[in-house]
Amino acid sequence: MAGEQPRRRLAPEARRAQLIAVAEQVFVAHGYQGTAVEDIAAAAGVTRTLIYKYFADKDEIYLECLRAARDELDTAVVAAAGGAASPEDQLRAGFGAYFRFVRDRGSTWDVLFGGGAAVAGRVAEAAAEQRYRTAEVIAGLVRTAAPHVDGEAASAYAHAISGAAEQLAKWWRRHPEVAVDVLVARMMDALWTGLRTIAEGDVAEAD
DSSP: OTTOOOOOOOOHHHHHHHHHHHHHHHHHHHTTTTOOHHHHHHHHTOOHHHHHHHOSSHHHHHHHHHHHHHHHHHHHHHHHHHTOSSHHHHHHHHHHHHHHHHHHTHHHHHHHTSSOSOOOHHHHHHHHHHHHHHHHHHHHHHHHHOTTSOHHHHHHHHHHHHHHHHHHHHHHHHOTTSOHHHHHHHHHHHHHHHHHHHHTTOOOOOO
16 A cells, blocks of 8 residues: 555564563553453454464463563562662561562563463463572571571572562452551561571571
């Protein structure tokens, strides 16, 4: 057709990133169960054939969306904590970054992290593994703040912190009127007394 602009051909990595970004929006709008590969293709303005050039199936697309979002979250938490001087400030900054992500990407968090996707089978297992890796990122921060803590203990503390933050975020999605700073304060109230003891090296060794 005269005057029609030719479709711009994207480099493979750019196209893959575009498809993941579009797929995230479709999953947010329709949920995991309500989304088909055809929906993602239509939203991206491409064919199903092109989608399958980059991804084996819907499950792989979903897991790539989850991985990209978790990478974004993990990077934000580490960067925020790394810019703070004391263990207390690191924890506060990390919580702040986490809850700002939930605030700014709330619908994404619901579908990818908050149990709103209704995934099962291998997808659920892969999602759980990614959740585990996020907690291990926190374990690295614990070891930095408290070098005397052994790896097993640091991992256990980190998983407790990660679980508490995730559960509070789920609560927050029902109470969005609560400010980020207040939420961070609640987390610090609940966790810092024990974590301060750990950071200062006064925790008793388990038998």
